[in-house]
Amino acid sequence: MSRAWLVAAALVIASTGTAAAERIAIVGAKVHVKPGQTLETATVVIDGGRVVSVTAGSATPAGARVIDGKGKVVTAGLIESISGVGLVGVIQEHGANDGQLGARDEVHADPVHAAYDARDGFDPSGVTVPIARSGGITTVVAAPSGGLIAGRAAVFTLDGASEPVAAAASMHAQLGSQGGGAVGGSRGRAIELLREVLDDARVFGRDRAAYERNAKRDMIADRLDLEALQPVLRGAAPLVVSAHAEADIRAALRIARDYRLRLVIAGGTEAWRVAAELAKARVPVVLDPTDNLPRMLEASHVHEARAKLLADAGVPVAVSTLGNGLQARTLRQLAGVAVGDGLSWDQALASVTTVPAAMHGLAGRGTVEKGAIADVVVWSGDPLEVMTAAEVVIIGGVVQPMTSHQTLLLDRYRTLPGAAR
Amino acid sequence: MRAYLLMHATVVVALGCGGQATPRVAPPGADEPKLDVPVPWIDSEGFYPRGVAPVTPPLAASLENPRATTIAIRGATILTATGKTIERGVIVLERGAITQVGGPGTEVPFGARVVDGAGKFVTPGIIDTHSHIGVYAAPASRAHADGNESVAPVTAQARAEYGYWPQDPQIERAAAGGVTAALILPGSANLVGGRGFTVAMRAGRTAGEVAFPGAPPTVKMACGENPKRNYGDKGGPATRMGEYAAFRAAFHEAAAYAAKRASYASARARWEERRRRAAELDQRAGGKGKPIPGEAAPEPVPVDLKLETLAAVLRGEVLVQVHCYRADEMANMMAIAREMGFRIRSFHHALEAYKIRDLLAAEGIAINTWADWWGFKLEAYDGIPENAALVTAQGGRATIHSDSAIGIQRLNQEAAKAMAAGRRAGLAVDEHTALRWITADAAWVLGIDTVTGTLEPGKRADVVLWSASPFSVYARPELVVAGGEVTYERSAGLRPADYELGISTDGGAR
Numbered sequence: 001m002s003r004a005w006l007v008a009a010a011l012v013i014a015s016t017g018t019a020a021a022e023r024i025a026i027v028g029a030k031v032h033v034k035p036g037q038t039l040e041t042a043t044v045v046i047d048g049g050r051v052v053s054v055t056a057g058s059a060t061p062a063g064a065r066v067i068d069g070k071g072k073v074v075t076a077g078l079i080e081s082i083s084g085v086g087l088v089g090v091i092q093e094h095g096a097n098d099g100q101l102g103a104r105d106e107v108h109a110d111p112v113h114a115a116y117d118a119r120d121g122f123d124p125s126g127v128t129v130p131i132a133r134s135g136g137i138t139t140v141v142a143a144p145s146g147g148l149i150a151g152r153a154a155v156f157t158l159d160g161a162s163e164p165v166a167a168a169a170s171m172h173a174q175l176g177s178q179g180g181g182a183v184g185g186s187r188g189r190a191i192e193l194l195r196e197v198l199d200d201a202r203v204f205g206r207d208r209a210a211y212e213r214n215a216k217r218d219m220i221a222d223r224l225d226l227e228a229l230q231p232v233l234r235g236a237a238p239l240v241v242s243a244h245a246e247a248d249i250r251a252a253l254r255i256a257r258d259y260r261l262r263l264v265i266a267g268g269t270e271a272w273r274v275a276a277e278l279a280k281a282r283v284p285v286v287l288d289p290t291d292n293l294p295r296m297l298e299a300s301h302v303h304e305a306r307a308k309l310l311a312d313a314g315v316p317v318a319v320s321t322l323g324n325g326l327q328a329r330t331l332r333q334l335a336g337v338a339v340g341d342g343l344s345w346d347q348a349l350a351s352v353t354t355v356p357a358a359m360h361g362l363a364g365r366g367t368v369e370k371g372a373i374a375d376v377v378v379w380s381g382d383p384l385e386v387m388t389a390a391e392v393v394i395i396g397g398v399v400q401p402m403t404s405h406q407t408l409l410l411d412r413y414r415t416l417p418g419a420a421r
Numbered sequence: 422m423r424a425y426l427l428m429h430a431t432v433v434v435a436l437g438c439g440g441q442a443t444p445r446v447a448p449p450g451a452d453e454p455k456l457d458v459p460v461p462w463i464d465s466e467g468f469y470p471r472g473v474a475p476v477t478p479p480l481a482a483s484l485e486n487p488r489a490t491t492i493a494i495r496g497a498t499i500l501t502a503t504g505k506t507i508e509r510g511v512i513v514l515e516r517g518a519i520t521q522v523g524g525p526g527t528e529v530p531f532g533a534r535v536v537d538g539a540g541k542f543v544t545p546g547i548i549d550t551h552s553h554i555g556v557y558a559a560p561a562s563r564a565h566a567d568g569n570e571s572v573a574p575v576t577a578q579a580r581a582e583y584g585y586w587p588q589d590p591q592i593e594r595a596a597a598g599g600v601t602a603a604l605i606l607p608g609s610a611n612l613v614g615g616r617g618f619t620v621a622m623r624a625g626r627t628a629g630e631v632a633f634p635g636a637p638p639t640v641k642m643a644c645g646e647n648p649k650r651n652y653g654d655k656g657g658p659a660t661r662m663g664e665y666a667a668f669r670a671a672f673h674e675a676a677a678y679a680a681k682r683a684s685y686a687s688a689r690a691r692w693e694e695r696r697r698r699a700a701e702l703d704q705r706a707g708g709k710g711k712p713i714p715g716e717a718a719p720e721p722v723p724v725d726l727k728l729e730t731l732a733a734v735l736r737g738e739v740l741v742q743v744h745c746y747r748a749d750e751m752a753n754m755m756a757i758a759r760e761m762g763f764r765i766r767s768f769h770h771a772l773e774a775y776k777i778r779d780l781l782a783a784e785g786i787a788i789n790t791w792a793d794w795w796g797f798k799l800e801a802y803d804g805i806p807e808n809a810a811l812v813t814a815q816g817g818r819a820t821i822h823s824d825s826a827i828g829i830q831r832l833n834q835e836a837a838k839a840m841a842a843g844r845r846a847g848l849a850v851d852e853h854t855a856l857r858w859i860t861a862d863a864a865w866v867l868g869i870d871t872v873t874g875t876l877e878p879g880k881r882a883d884v885v886l887w888s889a890s891p892f893s894v895y896a897r898p899e900l901v902v903a904g905g906e907v908t909y910e911r912s913a914g915l916r917p918a919d920y921e922l923g924i925s926t927d928g929g930a931r
Contacts, residue, residue, distance in 0.1 A: 093799060127796070290827050294590050294921060297560045301924050304915070326796040333834065336894030386834045386894045387841040406795070406805045410846060413811070416779050 021049040021397030022065055026378055028058035029069025034076070034367035035350035044074055046374040049397035053370055065399075067378060067392055075349065075383055076368050077138025077375035077395065078332060079356040081286045081318040082172075082240070082266055084325025085132045085140045086122040086156060111182045112197055114171060115224035116151025118142040124162045128325045130404035133158045135329025136383060136390035138375040141169060141360055143240070145323050147182045148193055149173045152228060153240070155360055157375070159395035169360045170264070171232045172240045175248040177298055187298065191251045197221050198259050201229035238262040238359065240286070244269035244299035253281055264359060266322060267291075269299040272306035275313035284316035284359050289338035291322075307351070308342035317343070318359060319351040336384035348384060484634075484872065484881050486517030489905025493529040494886055497538025501876040502545050502860045504853045512543055514882035517905035522876050536900060542890055544856060545876050546601025546622075546883030546903055548863035549829050550742075550789045551769050551822035555605055555620070556581055558589035559826065560920075569608035570615060574652050574664075575671045577640065578726035579615030581605045582632070587625040590918035591826040596622050597915055598830035599891075601883035601903035602633050604867050606769075609643035609744040610651040612658070612667055616730065617641055617742060619867050623908040624918060634904075637868040639766075640734060642668075643744035644754055645800050665753055672761040675731030681722045682732075688719040740766040740868050746800035748773035755784060767866045769822065772804035775811040782817035787866050789822040792838040809858060810843020810850045820863040832859045837892035852892060881905075 024046040031042040033054055045053045045061055060066055122142045123129075132140065142164075143153035150173065155166035174182065179190035200219040204226040210216050211223070219226065231237040241252045244267045253274070256263035265271055268285040271278060278285060289307045294300035303309065311317045319335045321327055335348040343351070357366030364373040377383070378392035393400045492514045499510035501522060511527035513520045521527050529535060556568035567584030570576040585605055595603070600622045607614030618628070619636035644664055653659040658667050696712035704710040733739045741758070745751045745768045758765050767787035768774065772795065774781055774788040781788060788809075795804030809819040821836045823829035840855035857874075864874025873881045882905040889896040901909040909915070917924075 089796075290830070292830075293559045293594065293826055294924075295559045295561045295826075297562065300560060300921065327793070330793065333838075333894060337831070337834075340895045340897055384894060386837040387892060389841065389845060405803075409803055409805050410807055413775055414846075416776075 021047070021374070022399075023047040023063060024067060024374075024394065024397070024399065025061050025064035026067045026069045026072075026074055026376070026392075027060050029072045029074045029378065031069075031074040031368060032076075032349060033369055035346040035354055042074075043069070044368060044376065046376065046394065046397050049374055051368055051370055051372045051374050051376070054368060069378060071381075072391065073379040073381055073383060073388075074368060075136075075377055075379065076353045076366050076372070077377050077393065078136050078352045078383075079139045079141070079362070079366060080132070080137050080328050080331055080352075081141055081320040081356040081359065082143045082153075082323050083132075083140035083321070083328055084142075084145075084323045085128045085137070085158070085328050086124065086126045086142050086325070087118060087144070088128060088325030089123075089126065111148040111193070112221045112225050113144070113147055113151045114149045114197070114201075114221065114226075114228040116144055117154065117168065117228075118144050118152060119154035119164050119167055122154060122156055122162075122164070124156065124160050127405050128328070129158050129160070130401070131326075131406060132328035133393055133395075133400055134390060134402055134404060134407075135331060136377040136379065136393060137328055137331060138377070138393065138395045139165070139356075139362065139365060140328070141356065143170070143172050143323060145172065145174070145242075147174065148179050148190055149197065149225070152237075153360075155362060157395050159398060159400055165365075166360055166362060168228070168231060168237060170238045170240050171229065172242070172266075174242040175252060176242065176244050176267075177296065178242070187245070187248060191248070191255070193220070195255060195258075197225070198229065198233070198255070198261075201226045202233055202259070205230050205233060232261060233259060235260060235262050238264045240264040240266050242266040244296055246270040246273045246299070246301070248298075249274050250277070253277060253283065256281065256283070266320075268306070268310075269296065270301045271315075272303050272309040273301060275310050275315055278310070279314035282316075284318060284355060285310055286318040286320045286322065286356075286359075288322050289319060289334055289341060289343075305342045307338040307347075311343055311347045316355045316358070317347065317351050318355045319348065320356075332383050333386055336386065339384060345384070484516075484518045484904075486882075486905045489514070489517040489882060490907070491515045491530060491533040492536060492882075492902060492905075492907075493533040494536045494538045494543055494884070494900070495529065496525070497541045497543045497886065498890075499543045499876060500852065500856055500891075502853065502856050503875045503877060506853075509539075510543070512876060512884065514884060514902060514905055517882055519876060519878055519880050519882050519884070521878060536886065538886055540889075541899065542887040542896070543876070544599075544833075544885050544887065544891055545860040545874055546885055546901065547599045547832050547859050548820075548867065548874060549595070549600055549603040549823050549832060549859075550767070550820050550863045550866045551824045552595070552603040552605055552826075552829055553608065553824070554591045554595055554603065554826050554829065555585035555587065555589045555618075556607065557826075558586045559591050568606075569610040569651075571608075571610040571651050574611055574648055574658060574667055575613045575727065575731075576607075576611050576615050577613045577671075577728070577730035579607060581607050581616060581618035581641075582628050585618055585620070585628045587628050587631050588919050589624075590920055591829075592622060592624050593909070593916055593918055595826070595829045596901055596903070596908040597898060597911075599833065599885040599887070599898040599901055599909075600829055601885070601901065601908070602864075602867070602869065602873060603829070604639060604742070606639075606641045606742065609641070609647040612642060612644070612648050612664060613671065613731070614641040614643060616739075619869065621903050623903055623906065624916075633867075633869060635869070635872065637740055638733070638738065639740045639742050639867070640730060641742050641744065642754075644668075644750045645744075645746055646798055647744070661750070661753075665757065668754075668757050669761070671731060672735065672757075672763075675728045676735060676761070678722075678725060678728040679732040679735065682724075685719060685722040689721075692716070692719055734763050735761060737764060740866075742767055742769055742866075744769045746770050746772050746798075747803075748776035750800075751777060752780065755780070755786070766868070767818075767820075770801070770824070772801050772808060774817075774819075775805065775808045776803075778812045778815040778817055781812060782815045785818075787818035787820065787862065788812055789820045789863075789866060791824070791828070792821060792835040792842070806839065806842035807846045807848070809839045810846065810848045813850065813854055813858075814843070814848045818862050818865065819858055820866055821858045822863075833887075833891040833896065834894055835859075837894075840892070855892065 144150040154164040353366040374397040381388040617639035625631035771788035843850035861874035864870035886900040
């Protein structure tokens with residue numbers, strides 16, 4: 001029975017995903033046009049999937065579906081920088097997981113999967129999609145994890161779309177004890193192997209013909225992996241490196257310099273100690289501000305205000321659940337926690353909108369400016385607060401359903417079937 | 422003034438018997454092989470375990486704390502967790518207890534440290550009913566994995582207390598989140614994992630130092646996916662069928678054991694009585710008072726620590742805490758408890774509690790759950806954010822627990838989310854209810870609600886001063902007091918644990 005409900009819910013989503021974008025006016029709301037630019041009372045008009053105007057005041061335009069924004073807050077839809085939404089079903093059931101290569105502590109026979117593409121695993125009608133959307137998330141960077149190089153991320157909107165808005169948007173690798181463990185060695189071994197793979201890819205890219213003639217030295221990665229790394233070597237896609245220890249972050253910076261890569265640090269427990277260098281190299285950091293425990297022997301130097309310290313130093317900071325597909329809706333809470341620990345509110349909004357958009361080259365997303373793609377959320381109040389809710393979620397100009405596995409369960413059990421005796 | 426004097430007198434009387442307090446935590450082994458039900462206790466509803474006499478006043482002796490300072494917080498909005506909000510209120514903490522909670526005119530004792538609470542909020546200390554801090558300490562490693570004695574499905578003899586590292590760096594962070602007490606539980610690998618350990622949330626040199634004074638014993642049980650995953654290829658149970666069979670078998674074994682121990686005790690008593698009489702007769706007859714020659718003492722029944730704990734459960738002397746996700750499994754556990762004659766205090770995680778909230782309310786079993794966790798395994802697939810609110814609206818008792826060294830740092834935010842979800846579903850959940858989820862109701866689950874969980878004169882000085890409403894994501898504890906001692910002060914920053922000293926050149930957690 002619940003299966004039937006799921007199917008029904010999925011059909012609703014699928015049908016709205018293809019619905020035509022209508023003319024919508026959100027009237028009289030507080031509008032955060034972009035971080036640092038807020039209109040206390042404004043009207044946002046959406047048409048043809050784009051924001052066509054943002055004007056101060058509460059004038060209601062003709063011919064539009066009106067959403068009363070009085071007392072509400074409008075922001076761009078949130079963007080999750082590293083996400084398991086659509087990839088993860090039930091964490092402990094391997095059959096339901098399509099983002100993670102093997103168990104975390106496992107030594108991988110083949111730790112390099114640069115050619116793996118999260119696009120192939122993403123389920124646009126998966127159970128996690130509407131639940132993430134209910135948290136005001138409109139776009140996710142669906143990213144693989146595990147091994148040394150886990151593969152390529154794809155950027156999806158959460159409107160049921162089965163095609164990504166950006167494919168092969170970034171390459172995801174892992175240093176530290178987890179990356180080291182995956183290659184059956186130390187943290188240093190992971191760094192060494194990452195250099196080796198990049199070197200192979202460079203040699204491969206310079207002369208594919210020689211590779212095909214088998215006139216090249218042995219390569220440690222497969223042909224498709226070497227091919228997949230070419231955009232990274234060209235700087236067309238960033239290399240997102242999960243690293244926590246200061247030493248690993250510095251090693252990643254050296255690798256990025258040597259190979260002229262666009263680097264992004266994920267996790268970054270001790271990144272605050274490298275803030276100046278990261279800022280100078282314009283390397284963004286994707287982090288979970290609540291992760292403040294000295295839980296790793298290699299990276300015990302934690303700081304609860306590291307989001308603020310990094311931002312103050314000029315490092316672009318993206319807040320993320322770091323791949324949690326089930327709890328993506330807590331993204332705004334994580335940003336709010338960073339504010340409580342000193343990050344400015346505007347920087348926090350940027351950390352879940354404009355910073356991730358810039359990181360993955362998502363032009364037209366992350367703001368509510370005129371001309372922007374209409375990924376817009378109407379909130380009951382401050383979106384970073386825990387008591388507020390996303391009331392209306394619009395993706396590509398289309399108002400999304402708020403139904404999910406969980407809302408349907410609530411409906412079913414709102415009244416009990418009667419005393420079970 | 423008269424009211425103040427009366428109130429004060431009550432507290433002094435309550436504190437007066439402090440010298441009689443018996444230390445709860447004996448050195449390892451010293452309390453065994455005796456059954457160890459430490460301090461008699463009752464809860465606010467007058468329920469006390471069968472066979473244990475209530476004492477008056479309950480647990481008051483445990484409040485006295487020679488290290489406590491006298492603190493008065495003035496001008497804050499005080500949320501008492503008894504349903505009262507006092508604007509610009511005053512709360513006074515003395516000798517480890519709350520001595521006054523009142524309006525702006527409340528007198529502050531001479532010599533008290535006065536803290537300005539203007540624009541801020543005061544609540545009872547946060548209580549987490551489900552934590553593995555200390556038994557799964559940071560940094561995470563095999564060396565620190567002390568929470569699952571996963572060598573057999575029933576290890577009722579194990580005690581979280583002996584796995585608790587009181588210098589876990591996670592403790593300071595939990596305290597900084599406003600937590601003043603927590604139930605440290607063994608993990609859920611086993612059907613019966615062992616005894617829980619109720620702690621005051623502060624670092625210490627020994628577990629004994631941080632044991633919550635007078636807290637009743639607890640035991641952790643678990644059903645569902647975890648035990649069968651752990652034992653499926655280690656001799657079972659491999660299925661839920663096997664799990665419930667093993668639960669029943671364990672309690673039948675404990676009942677038989679208890680009967681054998683009882684009959685041995687009475688045989689031994691009869692034997693001693695016969696010896697005494699024989700010696701007496703011998704003496705009367707002019708002898709040296711020798712007992713009957715040749716009658717051997719009855720064969721002793723050796724103490725079995727595992728069965729001792731289960732027998733104590735059957736006698737109602739231990740608060741039973743059961744890890745369970747699915748509605749049908751909670752019902753199964755309730756049936757087993759009825760069959761074997763024990764009571765379940767609460768279900769932990771209980772993501773499907775909303776489906777059987779009528780049954781839970783009828784049996785008076787509490788649930789401990791999260792605001793929005795779900796889906797990490799199939800038995801957690803049907804979790805919904807309205808769970809706690811629905812159970813509460815049914816007249817049941819709920820708490821928001823963490824089961825996480827990260828989540829424990831902001832249970833106030835988790836309660837706020839669960840409250841907001843309930844309200845959006847049209848349920849009347851006010852701030853007092855949400856606050857009780859992480860204070861008074863949590864204290865009840867741990868059986869310490871007569872001493873903590875609310876802000877009332879005579880209760881333990883477990884108090885948090887927040888920078889803003891605790892239901893805001895931006896609020897942070899500014900001052901945390903547990904048992905009258907300051908465990909965290911924001912202006913002083915986080916105190917680094919021993920482990921963190923010397924990590925950097927600045928020598929601290931920075």
